[in-house]
Amino acid sequence: MATSALDHAPAHAHEKSGLWSWITTVDHKRIGILYGASAFIFFLLGGLEALLIRVQLANPEQHVVSPETYNQLFTMHGTTMIFLGVMPLSAMFFNYLIPIMIGARDVAFPRLNAMSYWVFLAGGLLLNASWLVHAAPDQGWFGYANLTERQYSPGPNVDFWIVGLQVLGIASLAAAVNFFVTIINLRTKGMRLMRMPMFVWMSLVTQVLLLLAFPVITVALVMLMMDRNFGTHFFIPAGGGDPILWQHLFWVFGHPEVYILILPAFGIVSEILPVFSRKPLFGYAAMVFSGCFIAFLGFGVWSHHMFSTGMGPFADTFFSLMTMLIAIPTGVKIFNWIGTIWGGRLEFKTPMLFALGFIAMFIIGGLSGVMHSSPPADLQQTDTYFVVAHFHYVLFGGSIFALTAGAYYWFPKMSGRMLDEGLGKVHFWLMMLGFNLTFFPMHFLGLNGMPRRVYTYPADLNFGFWNMMETVGAFVLMVSLLVFIYNLLRSVRHGVVAPADPWGGATLEWAIPSPPQEWNFAEIPEVSGRDPLWEWERARGGKLPEPQRVSGKGIHLPNPSYWPIVTAIGILVFFTGFIVGFPYVNIAGVLVTFIGIYSWAFEPA
Amino acid sequence: MSLRLALRRQARVWAPAMFLVVLALAGCARDYPQTTLAPKGDFGRIVDHVFMTTFWWATAVFVLVEGALLYAIVKFRARPGAPEPEQTHGNTTVEIIWTIIPAAILAMIAVPTVKAIFQTAKEPGPEALQVEVIGHQWWWEFRYPALNIVTADELHVPVGQTVNLRMTTVDVIHSFWLPTFAGKRDVFPKRFNNIWFKADTTGVFSGQCAEFCGVEHGRMAFRVVSETPEEFQAWSTRQQMGSPLIGGGMVPDTTVATALAAATGDSLAQVDSILARGKAAFMSGGCIGCHAMVGTPMAGQTALIGPNLSHVGSRHTIAAGTLPMSDENLARWLHNPDAVKPGVLMKLPRPLTDDEVTALVAYLRLHQ
Numbered sequence: 001m002a003t004s005a006l007d008h009a010p011a012h013a014h015e016k017s018g019l020w021s022w023i024t025t026v027d028h029k030r031i032g033i034l035y036g037a038s039a040f041i042f043f044l045l046g047g048l049e050a051l052l053i054r055v056q057l058a059n060p061e062q063h064v065v066s067p068e069t070y071n072q073l074f075t076m077h078g079t080t081m082i083f084l085g086v087m088p089l090s091a092m093f094f095n096y097l098i099p100i101m102i103g104a105r106d107v108a109f110p111r112l113n114a115m116s117y118w119v120f121l122a123g124g125l126l127l128n129a130s131w132l133v134h135a136a137p138d139q140g141w142f143g144y145a146n147l148t149e150r151q152y153s154p155g156p157n158v159d160f161w162i163v164g165l166q167v168l169g170i171a172s173l174a175a176a177v178n179f180f181v182t183i184i185n186l187r188t189k190g191m192r193l194m195r196m197p198m199f200v201w202m203s204l205v206t207q208v209l210l211l212l213a214f215p216v217i218t219v220a221l222v223m224l225m226m227d228r229n230f231g232t233h234f235f236i237p238a239g240g241g242d243p244i245l246w247q248h249l250f251w252v253f254g255h256p257e258v259y260i261l262i263l264p265a266f267g268i269v270s271e272i273l274p275v276f277s278r279k280p281l282f283g284y285a286a287m288v289f290s291g292c293f294i295a296f297l298g299f300g301v302w303s304h305h306m307f308s309t310g311m312g313p314f315a316d317t318f319f320s321l322m323t324m325l326i327a328i329p330t331g332v333k334i335f336n337w338i339g340t341i342w343g344g345r346l347e348f349k350t351p352m353l354f355a356l357g358f359i360a361m362f363i364i365g366g367l368s369g370v371m372h373s374s375p376p377a378d379l380q381q382t383d384t385y386f387v388v389a390h391f392h393y394v395l396f397g398g399s400i401f402a403l404t405a406g407a408y409y410w411f412p413k414m415s416g417r418m419l420d421e422g423l424g425k426v427h428f429w430l431m432m433l434g435f436n437l438t439f440f441p442m443h444f445l446g447l448n449g450m451p452r453r454v455y456t457y458p459a460d461l462n463f464g465f466w467n468m469m470e471t472v473g474a475f476v477l478m479v480s481l482l483v484f485i486y487n488l489l490r491s492v493r494h495g496v497v498a499p500a501d502p503w504g505g506a507t508l509e510w511a512i513p514s515p516p517q518e519w520n521f522a523e524i525p526e527v528s529g530r531d532p533l534w535e536w537e538r539a540r541g542g543k544l545p546e547p548q549r550v551s552g553k554g555i556h557l558p559n560p561s562y563w564p565i566v567t568a569i570g571i572l573v574f575f576t577g578f579i580v581g582f583p584y585v586n587i588a589g590v591l592v593t594f595i596g597i598y599s600w601a602f603e604p605a
Numbered sequence: 606m607s608l609r610l611a612l613r614r615q616a617r618v619w620a621p622a623m624f625l626v627v628l629a630l631a632g633c634a635r636d637y638p639q640t641t642l643a644p645k646g647d648f649g650r651i652v653d654h655v656f657m658t659t660f661w662w663a664t665a666v667f668v669l670v671e672g673a674l675l676y677a678i679v680k681f682r683a684r685p686g687a688p689e690p691e692q693t694h695g696n697t698t699v700e701i702i703w704t705i706i707p708a709a710i711l712a713m714i715a716v717p718t719v720k721a722i723f724q725t726a727k728e729p730g731p732e733a734l735q736v737e738v739i740g741h742q743w744w745w746e747f748r749y750p751a752l753n754i755v756t757a758d759e760l761h762v763p764v765g766q767t768v769n770l771r772m773t774t775v776d777v778i779h780s781f782w783l784p785t786f787a788g789k790r791d792v793f794p795k796r797f798n799n800i801w802f803k804a805d806t807t808g809v810f811s812g813q814c815a816e817f818c819g820v821e822h823g824r825m826a827f828r829v830v831s832e833t834p835e836e837f838q839a840w841s842t843r844q845q846m847g848s849p850l851i852g853g854g855m856v857p858d859t860t861v862a863t864a865l866a867a868a869t870g871d872s873l874a875q876v877d878s879i880l881a882r883g884k885a886a887f888m889s890g891g892c893i894g895c896h897a898m899v900g901t902p903m904a905g906q907t908a909l910i911g912p913n914l915s916h917v918g919s920r921h922t923i924a925a926g927t928l929p930m931s932d933e934n935l936a937r938w939l940h941n942p943d944a945v946k947p948g949v950l951m952k953l954p955r956p957l958t959d960d961e962v963t964a965l966v967a968y969l970r971l972h973q
Contacts, residue, residue: 067820067947140817146794147777147819152742237795243778244793277681283695308780308815309791310798313726317719324711331707332700338673339699344690345683356678363670367663374714376721377656379788380641383780383815449639449784451815454823458926461639461811 024560026110027518031117032095033414038117039088042124046080047481049073051474054438058471060459070455071138072157076127078141079161082261083168084124086395089403090264091120094179094203096414100509100516101197103188103525108181110558111600112174118568120171126572127164130157137161140453142254143224145235145246150228156579158228162221163575169214169221170571176210179203188508190527194288197507197530198281201288202267205295206260212299213256220249225578244309251302259298261395263291265402266333269355272409273337275503276352277344280531283336290329290336297326307375308382316375323373330366334359349503350424354405357432361397365390368443383453386446392439404431404484411488412502416515417495423487430480437473441466500547506531513547519555561603567596639784639811645831646786647767648725648802655721659714666710729769729801736760738772740779740792742818742950743825744912744925752841753850755897757912759920761830763837767803780816783829789815804831809921820948826926840919843868843973847899847915854897854904854915861900868973876971883968886961891954899972911951918972924949935966 025031053073056064065073095113099106107113130136135156139148148158183204187196196204224246226232233239235246274281281287303311303319311319337359346352368390372378381387404427411419450463457463501510508525509516510533529535536544574589644653681690738760739746747760762768772781774792782789786802814825832840846864847856858880866876880900887893887901895911897903904915921930927946928934937944939962942951957965 067823071817071820071822138820144778144817147817152777152819237793277690279690279692280694282693283700286695286700308789309793313722316722316726320718320722321715324715327711328704328707332704334670335703336695336700338670338677339695341677341681343693344681345687346678346681347683356674359674360671363667363674367667370711370714371656371659371663374655374659374718374721376652376718376725376788377659379725379790380652380656380784382789383782383817447641448637449641449811451782451813453817454813456823458826462637 021560023565024114024562026106026114026558026560026564028095028099028107028110028113029414029516029518029520031113032092032097034117035088035095035120036092038121038124039085039092042080042084042128043086043089044481045128046077046085047478049077049080051478053077054471054474056455057457057467059468060457060461060464062456065455067455068138071140071453072131072136074453075137075140075161076131079127079137079164081395082141082257083165084127086261086399086403087172088120088124090206090261090399091116091175093199093264093268093403093406093410094175097410097509098179098182098200098203099186100512100520101200101507102183102186102191103508103521103527104182104186105520105524105555106558107178108186109178111561111564112178114561115564115567116171116175116178118565119167119174119571122568122572123164123167123171126167126576127160130160130164135160137164142250143246144250145224145227145243146237148224148228148246149236151236159225159579162225162228163578166218166221167571167575169218172210173214176207176214180207180211183207188524188526194285195527195530197267198270198284198287199264199267202263202270202291205291206263209256209260209263209295209298213253213260216249217253220246220253223249229578229581244306247306247309248302251305252299254305255302256295256298258391258394259295261399263295265358265399266291268402268406268409269337269358270340271507272351272355272405273340274531275409275505276347276349276355277341278347278504279340279344280506280534281336282339282342283332284530286332287336290332293329294326297322297329301326304373304375304378305382307378320373320375324370327366327370327373334363334366349408350419350421350428351405351409351503353425353428354401354408357428358398358401358405361393361401361435365393365397368393381446383451384446385442385450385452388452389439389442389446392442396435396439401431409503410509411491412498413509413514413516415492415495416498417491417493418498418502419491419495420487423483423490427480427483427487430476430483434473434476434478434480438470438477439473441469501533501544506534508532511536511544511547513549517549517552519552519557522550522552522555559604561600563596563600563603567593567600570594570596639813641784641788644785645806645808645810646802646804648787648800649785651721651724652788655717658717662710662714666707728799729767733767733769733801734762736762736768736770738770738781738792740772740774740776740781740814740818741910741912742776743814743821743946745781745814745825745827746912748850749841750850752845753848754841754844755849755907755913756844756916757920758826758922758925759828759830761832761837761840762804763834764804764807764831765834767801769801770799772798772800777818778816779814779818779825781812782815783810783812785810785812786829786831791816804829807831807833807836811926813926821946824925824927824946824949826922828921828926830921843919844916847904849897849905849907849913852905854899854906856899856904858900865971865973869971871971879964879967879971882964883971886957886964887968890957890961890965892965894954895951914969914972916972918970924951930970932966932970935969936962939965 052065056062056070137157137160139153139158143161147153183200223234227234227236233241235241235243270281270287301319301323303315304323307316372381408419408424445463445466450457498514500513512520570589570593573592574586577586577589644650735750737748744758746757748755772790772792773796774794778791778793780789780791786804787800790798790800792798808831810829812827812829814822845851847854862873862876862880866873884900887898893901893903895909897906897909897913899915923930923934923938924946939957942949
């Protein structure tokens with residue numbers, strides 16, 4: 001078996017190799033892989049933090065870690081999973097797939113794309129560098145003022161968090177502009193908006209959310225930084241400021257952020273379900289519009305995170321009804337997914353298992369969401385483990401299940417080899433078991449009085465049993481991830497060689513070799529419908545021939561460049577200056593950034 | 606396909622669902638002192654009613670939608686030799702129906718929700734007992750302006766009377782969470798928020814801070830003691846002795862000793878000796894820097910960093926719910942607060958001697 005796999009080892013897609021070629025690459029596929037690999041490592045780090053949290057909470061009155069460390073762990077777990085885990089894992093799929101799915105050879109701004117990645121990596125490293133100086137952020141991922149003000153958080157912990165998020169924000173905004181322009185401008189002939197794959201549609205909506213939501217958090221973080229460093233008092237009541245202002249600004253960003261995390265997952269699942277049901281997506285137009293509607297409403301519900309602040313009955317009513325309204329387009333999506341598999345011929349390959357698991361788990365997360373859309377009920381539920389259960393069903397049961405489905409689905413395209421199906425199924429069932437064992441009991445704990453973000457709890461509140469079960473569940477999850485890692489490492493070298501179209505896919509990425517050549521398409525395709533490959537197969541009356549690898553002579557591709565990474569280093573140095581409090585560092589950062597951008601602008605394409 | 610195989614496949618699909626149901630049943634079966642699901646006050650019942658309404662609708666939707674999903678998974682699994690499925694792209698009628706049904710269900714939740722929002726937002730009338738709640742890192746202060754009482758970490762209320770909590774904080778944002786009687790409300794610096802409730806059962810119930818507020822957020826609990834009006838009356842009379850809100854807390858020493866002797870049944874001489882030794886330790890050990898205490902020069906202070914200790918012996922817990930009140934626990938706490946509650950703002954100027962701790966424990970416990 002191994003020998004035959006080696007005999008058929010795929011011709012290497014990238015003629016260039018070596019570290020330098022990765023540092024200077026502007027190829028969207030390689031950048032996608034860089035995003036994926038880095039984000040997966042950060043994701044494992046966030047998982048490790050979660051395991052430590054679970055160990056500390058396994059029994060009442062434990063002191064495995066100090067309260068201070070515990071607060072750092074949950075802050076970094078949340079921040080890492082959101083900004084360094086789920087978002088860049090989605091970015092891996094944006095990078096790798098969007099250009100191919102719309103029939104393009106690269107993104108609109110390849111070097112900006114490289115810069116986004118390097119800035120993201122810089123932000124992730126900067127944030128985690130805080131561990132090395134024992135000053136990891138410890139104020140929660142929501143960073144509520146006035147706890148984050150200098151008076152109550154004198155150390156550099158909050159500074160690491162502020163500048164880390166600012167750096168990551170630059171990466172997200174640059175990438176959002178890039179993908180927005182790419183999707184609008186680089187679609188191939190015949191690829192009308194209403195013919196785009198659903199993943200591209202949901203990605204487009206996500207970019208719009210990023211463009212509108214990130215400036216808000218950027219401004220809020222600048223205000224907080226000014227409060228801490230330059231004597232302003234935006235959020236300091238003694239100086240006439242208002243800590244509630246922070247909450248509004250944070251959640252005007254924070255709620256759309258939830259949809260930034262989940263809409264790409266919706267897109268991934270909408271690609272996978274039709275392929276393994278052998279039938280097109282049910283209600284395409286409704287899926288597009290419900291996605292847009294969710295994004296639009298997502299900007300009008302932020303205060304449902306603040307029902308316990310006492311906003312008064314009219315504000316409570318407005319934000320409550322708006323929140324309930326979001327359940328309607330979300331429900332439409334779930335029903336259309338079920339409509340897609342209804343009457344199909346379902347093949348339970350690993351990607352399909354994860355996609356179906358996504359629907360089953362996301363329903364639970366959605367329903368508990370409706371439960372705390374009611375402000376009176378939320379007065380009991382907010383800041384308890386009930387909410388922790390809710391958003392893990394949305395972000396883990398939702399986003400992570402879908403991203404894993406996507407990983408199994410597109411791994412053959414990216415690597416040229418299949419992931420092992422048997423290990424994939426073990427991974428799925430272990431993850432399903434571990435996930436539910438970890439997070440389902442949190443519903444009971446929350447309703448029965450266990451608040452969030454507490455480093456321990458008294459024995460007489462009887463929270464011990466379920467906390468222990470959850471910790472066991474977390475270790476089952478860890479084992480499932482080890483199975484996945486083993487599968488990845490083994491398959492990337494020894495997996496069965498993948499054909500161009502291993503699943504019978506409908507979208508353009510399956511029309512080109514696995515892995516694709518640097519230029520994606522030797523000839524730019526033209527499409528006339530939503531499922532081009534299926535249409536071509538129908539027209540031909542059978543499977544399409546395996547695409548041949550060709551020499552890319554005459555195809556113009558952007559040159560590699562090291563100026564994006566130089567620019568990213570400049571940005572990193574500039575922001576580090578705010579932590580070390582030494583203005584020359586900031587000035588040096590500006591200079592390097594300026595040199596980077598200047599040289600990049602005058603470099604021949 | 607054989608029946609047995611079909612059943613086995615069914616079992617595989619149903620197993621996780623059954624597992625969840627079993628978990629859910631087991632989850633409700635235990636006894637949780639801080640539960641939100643057994644309200645013992647009017648506010649809590651309004652909240653619980655709305656929650657149960659949404660809960661049952663959600664359960665119905667859960668069963669139907671997960672059921673449809675599982676049915677489709679079993680029914681439409683690929684069978685050998687099955688033909689290519691029909692290539693449907695959608696069905697407008699069906700899609701309209703499943704847009705309208707969720708909207709109707711949401712209306713069933715929205716109506717009681719809005720009703721409850723306005724019910725809970727009503728300000729209680731003048732007959733309500735007013736209590737000021739002040740959040741501190743990491744303990745709770747309670748003041749009864751009409752009764753001239755200042756106390757900490759333990760809220761006494763009479764059953765059958767509405768209590769209106771007017772709440773703020775001296776430092777960062779906290780959230781006052783009273784699961785048994787009401788819900789939670791955040792407290793903000795330089796701002797007042799309120800929540801109200803009427804207890805209908807006597808007993809001692811726990812609550813705690815629900816908004817992350819720094820290193821010891823996890824140890825910022827309190828007790829609510831709901832008692833008969835007579836018990837409440839007796840409690841408030843005791844608390845008024847040496848209250849900073851009455852005559853600057855100044856009480857003749859003899860009054861304190863006589864009252865404590867009467868309350869504890871100890872002889873006056875015994876009480877006098879405990880008071881003398883305890884007060885000396887209280888002053889020389891540095892406690893006086895942060896705590897108001899009856900019979901000391903700081904008895905009348907209301908803006909000190911630590912809780913008022915005038916009747917600390919009557920409280921159920923030490924350090925905001927961290928330890929149950931007992932001689933051993935109090936001694937443990939006084940020897941090294943930071944070991945019990947790491948990061949606590951109580952910093953001893955110097956370690957207390959064993960004798961001082963013994964004297965202080967007797968002194969503090971005496972003050973019922």
